[in-house]
């Protein structure tokens with residue numbers, strides 16, 4: 001996909017994929033929500049790969065949410081929402097800026113204006129969470145979710161398969177029993193990068209595991 005292409009471009013042109021997985025503190029220091037938005041969500045023609053990747057994700061999310069009654073309900077939790085709003089239409093600061101419609105908030109496509117207004121009214125809370133913790137939401141109590149969506153988060157937050165599996169268990173505690181977790185993930189990436197900052201590693205070990213999960217789901 002687009003991120004894989006960028007990974008290749010990265011390896012060739014700019015930075016090598018990091019040899020070791022960067023831990024959470026590195027992520028927190030180096031993830032720049034504004035740069036991330038510019039790099040991957042500007043929808044500019046110079047970033048065709050990124051736009052195509054987002055359009056593909058949007059199309060798939062729309063299909064999932066329109067097909068499955070199990071993804072309907074009152075409460076949706078977006079885990080690792082970051083600064084993006086496409087999956088709901090968040091990083092806290094960028095999401096909060098956007099929620100308040102503040103000057104300087106990232107400009108999503110004008111044709112989404114109506115949807116954006118609706119979403120501003122729908123989002124109830126933006127909270128810190130850590131998927132590596134048994135209780136990812138910390139001390140805040142939340143009603144159990146009818147659906148969880150998590151896009152491009154776990155592969156960057158988890159250094160290996162064991163952490164990835166436990167993160168899945170951790171976030172599933174936020175979900176009502178029998179309800180669905182909808183994930184968008186980038187199979188095959190080892191890192192992604194933002195302009196003017198270090199590359200952020202992703203866990204390659206996770207790929208065979210996810211491929212197997214997808215295969216099992218496919219095969220029923």
Ligand SMILES: C[S@@+](CC[C@H](N)C(=O)[O-])C[C@H]1O[C@@H](n2cnc3c(N)ncnc32)[C@H](O)[C@@H]1O
Nearest residue numbers: 080081082084091129130131132151152153157
């Ligand atoms: C690549 S961004 C994805 C943002 C957005 N969901 C998207 O689809 O573009 C990864 C997100 O995971 C979050 N993240 C990283 N480590 C995390 C952790 N341990 N627990 C929860 N979120 C984490 C980061 O803050 C960042 O917002």
